[in-house]
Amino acid sequence: MKDKLRAYIDSLFSDAPKTRKAYELREELLSNLNAKYDDLISRGYSEEEAYQAAVAGIGDVSELIAALGGGDVFGGPDERQRKKSAMMVALAVMLYIVAIVPVILFHNLAGVVSLFVIGAAATGILVYNAMTQPRYYRADETLVEEFKEWKSANNDRIRLQKNISAALWPLIVVCYFFISFIYTAWAWSWIIFILGAAIDKIIKLVLELKE
Template identity: 25%
Template sequence: MKDRIKKYVDNLFSEIYETKQLRELKEEISANLLERINDLIASGNSEEEAFKKAVSSLGDMDELVENLKKASQEKLQQNMFEAEALDKKHLIAYITASAILLFGIMTTGIVYLRNKDLMATTGTLMPFLIVSVLIFMYFGLTQETKHSYGMRPGRALLYCLATAILLFGIFSTGFVYFSGRKLFEVVASFMPFVIPSAVIFIYLGLTEKNRTKMNDVWQKQWLEYYSDPKAMMIRGNISGALWIFSFAAFFLIGFTVGWRYSWIVFIVATGIEVLIEGFFMARKKG
């Protein structure tokens, strides 16, 4: 029954771009419907009868939907001409991350000038770089701007977790490489890090929702384009596989041919990503 209620409420507000306030409203309506249905069932109604009566008790929702659309449009137009000031929490976080990074760079420079040891220098930089990157990422993803809504904290933490695993793997693999180990040992040391991080990134990519603040025209186009979940799943799988192979090729070329050439992989991958997006857009229009 919960799934049926969720589907009904989602369809009710399907033409409105989802915001935090709309999610809370949908959750409240769903909870009220479920409570009402349970009461009706307890009174002797069947599940089908209880559902129909509970939905009827909501009344005409058209006015509410139109008001929400109007309010969203007015807020969008207002935000377009107003600067979005950073809240205190994000401001402190960005300053803290910058301070950590700068302190790490200076400390790393001192270590290098003193020891001339690349591994010791890299090991000194690693914790400062990873921590500062994760702070920037988390608060950057959860920040609401005039063009986009902030990401949910739980999803942002998953992105940070995947990034932390990947960064730690890159540093660890670098230590293995510069210690003089064989290539297969270097690649093997990277696998335990790249595989779980790639899995998390693919999951997040497949379940990601557009957070852009859109007007009615953009919203309608977005809903039409992304209304096919099967196509989006295929699109996400192709994209995820592309970037997994790209990272693998980056390290393979770097360790075997040279790091000066390995970065070309990402330019090629970006071009392929654009072609994939163009293919799916053309397919949708066709």
């Protein structure tokens, strides 16, 4: 029966572009369909009943397939939301640039503290911007709608992770050179990179656990 499920999914994707994204989407839907089928079997359905119920719960995949060609299956933010997001990202970038100024002006611990405070404020803006982006909510309980909702949330999490990492590592590098030059601490200042990697990993784990 699993072969029959695969054949059904393959038929749905017969007109889909032959790309890696299409393949990954097809395999993801097949995995979800198999999980649904196994759940129905465990609840006492016969193989044929489980197959029919699982297939009926897939929904319309045409939008997902259309998105593989460049369409937007998740709706996306409107023009006002895009402008607001662009302004917040621009402000965060400006703060990251300004964060280096105290390190240049004050060759002491105050410069480092100011760098991290301003950097934290910029990161907070990026996090807030990502968390307030419109999300996709399923229109019904079909497998396709469930997948759309999961994919939208997953895309938001990955985008936020990339933004935070992109902001974190330049600050770590600046801090490394500042401490190394000012305090002549080349023998141990490399530890900053280990701490930075740990912080980056913790942030990723926290975001994944929130899912």
